[in-house]
Amino acid sequence: MALHVHRGTRADLLAEDLAAILAVPPHDPFAPEIVIVPARGVERWLTQRLSHRLGALHGDDGVCAGVQFLSPNSLVTLLLGTDRDDPWLPDQLLWPLLSTIDTSLDEEWAHSLAAHLGHHQDGAAGRLRAGRRYSVARRLAGLFHGYA
Incomplete structure (x- = not known):
């Protein structure tokens, strides 16, 4: 699993870069792509932005699927294997x-x-x-x- 860290001052440009990365099909079509977002609002916005690019044939008719959005805390608990032990979940x-x-x-x-x-x-x-x-x-x- 590769880790790509992108940072920038404009969220729209970061979303475009992410769409370009996600447009390339993975080797395993059933493995979800993991994207870390700071808040649910960003997740909703990003999902909408990606759906305009991913799978779109004509205009904005695409879909954002196979992407798992996690918070930074959720990623840490997932990587450490403590996602089932966290009493605050x-x-x-x-x-x-x-x-x-x-x-x-x-x-x-x-x-x-x-x-x-x-x-x-x-x-x-x-x-x-x-x-x-x-x-x-x-x-x-x-x-x-x-x-x-």
Whole structure:
């Protein structure tokens, strides 16, 4: 696996250089190309830019596929083999966070969260709101991971 480091002052020129590199098919067509980006917004922008160049026959009808975007932290954990051991990964943090949410819903500081999850509501509305537990905990775990 080759490592290419590019840096510059203009993101559009860097995206063009990346598109030129990715336009050359790899030896293994099923191996993803790994691209490191600093934020999700850059990932979305870069995906859109690359889709205008990669696989495009006429104009802007291409697609950006086979590219795995990672954050610098995700790359380090992948290279060190600690990607399954990191307790701050959202999928790892989710379960302790769910436990903390369940034990803290009666606390004063968690009043807004308890109301959002329908903690003291009965009936269909309470059950519907209680069904948000997993998605709320997953969202919070993602935010905590982003802060790290």
